[in-house]
Amino acid sequence: MSVFNPNDHQHIRYNPLKDEWVLVSPHRLKRPWTGQVEKPVLDEIPEYDPKNPLCPGNIRSNGKQNPKYSGTYVFDNDFPALQPEVFSTEENNDPLFKMSPVSGECKVMCFHPHSNVTLPEMSNNDVIEVINKWVDLSKELGEKYTWVQVFENKGSVMGCSNPHPHCQIWASSFLPNEAAIEDKTQKNYYCKHGNQMLVEYARRESESKERIISENEHWVAIVPYWATWPYQAMLIPKRHVLRLPDLTDEERSSLAEVMKSLLTKYDNLFETSFPYSMGWHGAPTGLEMDKDNSHWQLHAHYYPPLLRSATVRKFMVGYEMLAQPQRDITAELAAKKLRELPEEHYKSKTT
Ligand code: H2U
């Protein structure tokens, strides 16, 4: 029997945050590749498009007009998945046909007045403005709702409907599935070990450096040990922080730096505007604020689908849908590739 080497040999890794496993098969990287690897045709996005409902001064689909905003701009989603009105239903105890009434609010936030800039291309101050708006909305909606989900879908490959830089905020009266499992696993870890899972995890990653993409005094950007998407990342503050509004001004400013660094490296990897879905997870809010949430640690997840080039993506299908997630490139190799990329955006070299 040959000696086990995790960089070459198949193994499974545990994700303590989701209480699930991922199959890692690094030996598959050696197989021949016959798929496409060409660069995509660059879409020229204009700074202003009179037909884009997210641009300043334009009329949205429901007839409302955006102001001529010059920084960030937040509005109520015209097609909200969650509405504030609560519709009461009869209590349902059937174990096979459970249902429960819920309420919520959905907002859209534009990052910048120009359609042709993305977060890594924005100035530090502009990114700090975005972070401060995330804080304000988390605070405002968190007073009423149990969970405030800030998320960004970027790129048409991720189902993003509009190239204008923007994110969404959905607040709900209930704890969504991802939040509920993370609440449970972090609580169990805290009870068993007496410290916060993700504070300890960030400390260990900062010590080993193996999976670090970028790091500063307050934050680590890492490819998690248990990543399923090829270039998946997490942002974690080094200090114990429950929610976005708890970040100090200094931590917000260094978050802007580490975010810009991660996103610049993402774009530089395949010299394309890197698509992803990202979002923030912090301790529950609303009535849950009164409970002890000290097991929680604020963090952001980035789930980018690209695998080999700007056009070749990973699909979570087959074995992933029916058994469990699987990856070829190790988290360590993915982190090394990203870490070694320049901090300067590839577009700024040519313009
Ligand atoms: P994406 O982040 O998935 O691209 O979605 C953009 C959101 O913007 C989407 O939820 C909303 C859509 O409902 N939207 C409006 O509220 N008004 C519009 O006029 C266009 C898009």
Ligand code: ZN
């Ligand atoms: Zn999370």
